[in-house]
Amino acid sequence: MKSALSRTLLAAAVLIAVNVLSAFVFFRLDLTQEKRYTLSEATQMLLANLPDNIHIDVYLTGDLPPGFKRLENAVRETLDGFQAEAGQKITYRFINPDDAISLDEKNKLIDKLQQRGLLPTNLFANEGGKRTEKLIFPGALVSYKGKEIPVQLLKGNKAASPEEQLNQSYEGVEFQLASAIRQLTQTKDTKRRVGLLYDHTKVPPSRFSDLLASVQQNYDLFFIDMAKPGPIVGLDLVLVPKPDKAFSEDEIFKLDQFVVNGGRALFFVDGQRVDSVSNAGTYAQPLSLNLDDLFFRWGVRINRDVVKDLYCASIPLNVGNLGDKPNIQLVPWRFYPRLNNFGTSGNPIVRNLDVVLGRFVSTLDTVRSMGIQKTPLLLTSPYTKLLKTPALISYNEAHQQPDPQTYNEGSRIVGCLLEGKFQSLFANRILPGDPRASGLKAEGITSRILICSDGDLIINDVDYKRQVPYPLGFDRYTRTTYANKDFALNAIDYLVDPNGVIAARNRTVTLRPLDKIRVDAGRTGWQLLNLLGPLALLGIVGLVWQVVRRRQYGQ
Numbered sequence: 001m002k003s004a005l006s007r008t009l010l011a012a013a014v015l016i017a018v019n020v021l022s023a024f025v026f027f028r029l030d031l032t033q034e035k036r037y038t039l040s041e042a043t044q045m046l047l048a049n050l051p052d053n054i055h056i057d058v059y060l061t062g063d064l065p066p067g068f069k070r071l072e073n074a075v076r077e078t079l080d081g082f083q084a085e086a087g088q089k090i091t092y093r094f095i096n097p098d099d100a101i102s103l104d105e106k107n108k109l110i111d112k113l114q115q116r117g118l119l120p121t122n123l124f125a126n127e128g129g130k131r132t133e134k135l136i137f138p139g140a141l142v143s144y145k146g147k148e149i150p151v152q153l154l155k156g157n158k159a160a161s162p163e164e165q166l167n168q169s170y171e172g173v174e175f176q177l178a179s180a181i182r183q184l185t186q187t188k189d190t191k192r193r194v195g196l197l198y199d200h201t202k203v204p205p206s207r208f209s210d211l212l213a214s215v216q217q218n219y220d221l222f223f224i225d226m227a228k229p230g231p232i233v234g235l236d237l238v239l240v241p242k243p244d245k246a247f248s249e250d251e252i253f254k255l256d257q258f259v260v261n262g263g264r265a266l267f268f269v270d271g272q273r274v275d276s277v278s279n280a281g282t283y284a285q286p287l288s289l290n291l292d293d294l295f296f297r298w299g300v301r302i303n304r305d306v307v308k309d310l311y312c313a314s315i316p317l318n319v320g321n322l323g324d325k326p327n328i329q330l331v332p333w334r335f336y337p338r339l340n341n342f343g344t345s346g347n348p349i350v351r352n353l354d355v356v357l358g359r360f361v362s363t364l365d366t367v368r369s370m371g372i373q374k375t376p377l378l379l380t381s382p383y384t385k386l387l388k389t390p391a392l393i394s395y396n397e398a399h400q401q402p403d404p405q406t407y408n409e410g411s412r413i414v415g416c417l418l419e420g421k422f423q424s425l426f427a428n429r430i431l432p433g434d435p436r437a438s439g440l441k442a443e444g445i446t447s448r449i450l451i452c453s454d455g456d457l458i459i460n461d462v463d464y465k466r467q468v469p470y471p472l473g474f475d476r477y478t479r480t481t482y483a484n485k486d487f488a489l490n491a492i493d494y495l496v497d498p499n500g501v502i503a504a505r506n507r508t509v510t511l512r513p514l515d516k517i518r519v520d521a522g523r524t525g526w527q528l529l530n531l532l533g534p535l536a537l538l539g540i541v542g543l544v545w546q547v548v549r550r551r552q553y554g555q
Helices: 003-024 041-048 066-089 104-114 162-185 208-217 249-260 292-298 395-399 435-439 483-497 501-506 517-522 524-554
Strands: 054-058 090-094 121-127 129-136 140-144 147-152 192-197 217-222 236-240 266-267 284-286 300-302 305-309 312-322 325-339 364-366 374-377 386-387 389-394 413-423 442-454
Touching: 003 249, 003 364, 041 066, 041 162, 041 501, 054 066, 054 162, 090 140, 140 162, 162 208, 162 501, 192 208, 192 435, 192 483, 208 217, 208 483, 236 483, 249 266, 266 483, 292 300, 292 413, 292 442, 305 389, 305 501, 312 395, 325 395, 364 413, 374 435, 389 395, 442 483, 517 524
Parallel strands: 054 090, 192 217, 192 236, 236 266, 266 442, 305 325
Antiparallel strands: 054 140, 121 129, 140 147, 284 389, 300 364, 305 386, 312 325, 374 413, 413 442
């Protein structure tokens, strides 16, 4: 009897000691194949150095289908991981909008969430033959020192199946939340510096406003005066948006030496110029920016052509009269390709990215360049046709039924990432007496460049009635938002620091779906097993325990 009491007291003491020790020592083991519960190093560093408290309200909870419930669990697990790194500086709660006391209160909450930047999703689901419909908010609000940022948790490529899109959202939870925390907690001293080369484009500032405002949230933005003597210094990245004026040799020398010395560059340039379009037609004229030699040295060549793609956006056109009024219909405009081919690299810039919209796109080819790794990121669809410039462009083109047999050029590159040690275009070309010869660097440290052959990719439309810009990527005709801004911001993040928060986009979670036919066929059997199995197991354990006790104490 004393021995049994001693064992009981010892077990209780061990349990108390383990609980006390667990309050001071915390560790987790991630045994999953994809390391889905392990945060990236950049996220861990961000959380370990939080200057103050962060609070997160998540509105994705309640009675949800299994796919959304899995996404909710992913958010909860990620926030638990955040707390493990940041301690009490991270707090969160899950709020179900359906828990409102009355319908009026619920509607007020929905309006408030929309005003604060969270977008609702009208959910349709079929579970067990039952169709459900409800409005949910798959998002969160991240708060810090009175500032607040909305985070959309339902991301991914809308062309994918619902299961794949939810899985892509699952993979992106860490990046979305960490990006919001980084944006809120950055100080002027920690922000990287981005330079905008503004004096080579005639596009008005309002057409770049959304991109520039988004860049300023994470970076210090400066305007580069190329007429100023001296090299480009003090910047982490140079952004060149839709230039339409040729570069001088001195300006090319500055860009060349900036990259050779480790600077990063992001180019959105056209291979042709389309000033305006009428029913009668205009010509896409070849555009020369004097950048061909520089790009060729880096490893790419922009072609003087214009893309026609069967996978394209639509524009409103008058297709005839409806009585005495014009009949305006949305018709496919094959000069506006929808870019949903991101190659096979899995680069974090384009991983799980939604469709990107292009306008009057040219193509680019890669050429041999020693020591440079080339990664195609944006490509057209396989049903592409190329027109060499000068090429006739007319709205009457949209009225014609295309022949798919003529769209046989295959997928063509529109955006390409270049990484490596770049060699100077001016090596062995500058005479000794030239003032630039003294500071010339022929080959530099590793750097990164991204070149896109569509200058319109980062231009937003403007609502001229209200005199406000639309979000970048928003198509006012179809009310669709494309991923142009996500692409540009991801590109800047990667070029500046590929091992930063952008590295969280490399997370991979493999889908392992069940065989739905076998599940439906054996549904009753599995339900009975889940219902009766635990009871049977409990009965067996109790029976074994009784037999052991009888053998031990029966004598």
